[in-house]
Amino acid sequence: MILATRHTGLVVRDLDKAVVFYCDILGLSIFKRMKESGSYIERVVGIPGVALEWIKLKANDGSLVELIQYHSSSVISQEIENSPSDRLGCSHIAFTVNDIDRLYSALIGNGYHCNSVPQPSPDGTVKVMYAHDPDGIIVELVQELVP
Missing domain, CATH: 3.10.180.10 (2,3-Dihydroxybiphenyl 1,2-Dioxygenase, domain 1)
Structure with a gap:
């Protein structure tokens, strides 16, 4: 268990x-x-x-x-640079953050790829974005919005 x-x-x-x-x-x-x-x-x-x-x-x-x-090993077994989120296997890792807009600016300012600016969810409870680490691994950032 x-x-x-x-x-x-x-x-x-x-x-x-x-x-x-x-x-x-x-x-x-x-x-x-x-x-x-x-x-x-x-x-x-x-x-x-x-x-x-x-x-x-x-x-x-x-x-x-x-x-x-x-x-x-000089060969990584799978190239995933900025891979799509619908590939088989582990899709992404997600973190809850406290200032998604600041992180977005820091990521873009340091040359990292983000799929979009932070997006408010349809129900208004969170803002979400996908970024890619230096190896293209998808990192989801989520900020909970307090009403």
């Missing part, structure tokens, strides 16, 4: 570029960073000779996002 969601893992090409996006712009904080290789991690991920590095990022509510960079 599942007790809780532990973290969401995202494979990235460059940890440092991803940290700029997720920490400097979106406001997550670095919780832990580690390099791994050897038999333990080979068995866990199922890739012989794997060498990787990961960073766990923490949101204010304690939820974790794990960014993983594989150093042992």
